[in-house]
Amino acid sequence: MTPNKEDYLKMIFELNGTYKKVSNKEIVSGLKVSAASVSEMMTKLVKGGYITYTPYQGVQLTETGIAEASILIRKHRLWEVFLVEKLGYSWSEVHEEAELLEHVTSSTLSERLDAFLGFPEKCPHGDMIPKGTVVVDETVTYPLSALEVGQKACLYKVMDEKELLDYLIELDMHIGESFTLLSIGSYEGPIKIQKENCEIVHISQKAAQHLFVERLA
Amino acid sequence: MTPNKEDYLKMIFELNGTYKKVSNKEIVSGLKVSAASVSEMMTKLVKGGYITYTPYQGVQLTETGIAEASILIRKHRLWEVFLVEKLGYSWSEVHEEAELLEHVTSSTLSERLDAFLGFPEKCPHGDMIPKGTVVVDETVTYPLSALEVGQKACLYKVMDEKELLDYLIELDMHIGESFTLLSIGSYEGPIKIQKENCEIVHISQKAAQHLFVERLA
DNA sequence: GATAAGTTTTAGGTTTACCTAAAAATATTT
DNA sequence: AAATATTTTTAGGTAAACCTAAAACTTATC
Structure with a gap:
């Protein structure tokens, strides 16, 4: 599927990179790429200011990184709501489609989609939809x-x-x-x-x- | 914007490559890439069986090429309808968004979108929306x-x-x-x-x- | 604390898009 | 028909993703 920078950031976010260090190993299994590719990408993300990196220790998202990841996750989840509520998809089918749509969604598009859907709070899997770049507290589960x-x-x-x-x-x-x-x-x-x-x-x-x-x- | 094979096919289609030879030059200006890139891509499209190519004469779409291009154009126009009718875009704003969305649209998604929109006949700019891979006759204009x-x-x-x-x-x-x-x-x-x-x-x-x-x- | 096991990094190579610049082929003008 | 202009092709290189294999480093085990 050839993940790009955005996908790496989202994966780090999903592996709780907001509040703890995430190992390369975890990213390797999450994205199904080689360890070498992860290593290489981490260097780039550091240069871009998205993560802090302690070699051999792992990576953690910076404010910028968190913001970027939240935006992407927001788009992903809005599309999931759309696919389920408007196009009659079942919630088990939407992930792959949303995975692709999220990357080609301008901020204008996501805002209008949000309004069209009636500003939903959660995606069909029950996850919060981040508002703007603010990370929403998730309910304790x-x-x-x-x-x-x-x-x-x-x-x-x-x-x-x-x-x-x-x-x-x-x-x-x-x-x-x-x-x-x-x-x-x-x-x-x-x-x-x-x-x-x-x-x-x-x-x-x-x-x-x-x-x-x-x-x- | 980095066009890929699909974009080249669509461009050839739009330059009437269905029924006449299209010069590299036209594609160069249509896609804003170098002549070298076009030349290179034409070689690939010939290998893939999408076009026939007479060097220095131009390219013409094969049946396969027409089918591929129609599918893409269908997706593009369906998204345009969606953006205008459901999200309140004006018709002058939708092209760029649709340009991106079309490439990440599965056939399932396009069929469901079509149904959701009530099987529209035309996009907001007045072009026919191809059904399946069949090329629709355009009105004489x-x-x-x-x-x-x-x-x-x-x-x-x-x-x-x-x-x-x-x-x-x-x-x-x-x-x-x-x-x-x-x-x-x-x-x-x-x-x-x-x-x-x-x-x-x-x-x-x-x-x-x-x-x-x-x-x- | 030495060895083994696991993880991360580096080195070197692939792919597929892109490009510029120069050469080759065709078309147009004089 | 020769000279000029245009278009297309080829040659050689870049960028951003990927990979495998080997080296370097860290952690775990004996």
Whole structure:
């Protein structure tokens, strides 16, 4: 897919480069490029003032870097809302399309799109849509796998990964849906939850690690 | 802007490469790249089977080339409709945005966009939107500059060029608008036309060469 | 603390777009 | 037809992404 500077910045952002150092290794697996390419790009991003770099330690976004990444993420998420709400895409299909659209979106276009969509707060996966270049505080969430039995929670966001999204559609689970954790299987067995309509759903441990929930009273 | 193969094909199409040979020179000015670059790209397009090339004579699109170009033009024009009708752009602003969007539009996306827009027939500049890969016959039009005094005509399409489009907005002229030609100034003087609301408009000869009209009875 | 394992960097090369400048081919003018 | 002008091609180079393989550095293990 040939990521460019913008993609690197976004990846660093997604790996929490806003508040901690991110290793080259993480970027390598995130973008599926060679370690050499990452190393080379980090040098360029330092020159551009987007990141600070401690060799062998990792990179962290500067203010400029955070702003750049936020703008891109904003565009990405606005397109996702558009694709789902206006064009009838399912939320598991939108990521790849948005990935391409984001890079050719002028600021004028993103502002008008935002207005057209009625200034949405969140993308279809439940992530906040940054306003301007300001990074929005995300709600405190936990992986579903970290909950205790009996805890009531609400599905808040989902890692943006096609297979996982398809799996959720199969399970008929949606963002914003509340449920109570019934039991956690041993030996990697599935987690059992009960939805508000009393339906019982079995979720693999692996998926549970990528589903983020808000604890409810 | 760094045109790629798709842009070259589209440019050849727009220079009527469907039914006649197009010179390198024309492509040079159309895409604002060096003659060397055009020459190099033509070699590649021949290898890909998109064009036939007679050295020093010019290029012509093959069936494959026509199909590729039509798909791209379809995407371009659908985006233009979207930008004007849904996002409130004026028709003089949409070309550049659509130019970028068209390249990142999957066939799924273009089909869904088409449906969302209600299967429009024409883009905001009055050009037909190709359906699938089939090239649609364009209505027979003439440059406004070729009309005779007294002829009634209808503005059908406009060369997609920002300055010209802005000029038309200034003159309050719109696609589909009917008028009668009153007089043609000598010494490159303006052409005078009378709109249906009786308003009289003066159009420069230069603009008149880039405005295409349908003759009315 | 020495060895092994893992990570990052450097070195050297590829691709695909671009370019300028000069050579070759064609077209036009005298 | 010869000279001039225009257009196209070729030759040689740049830029920004990529890569593999080997060297350098850091961390973990024995």
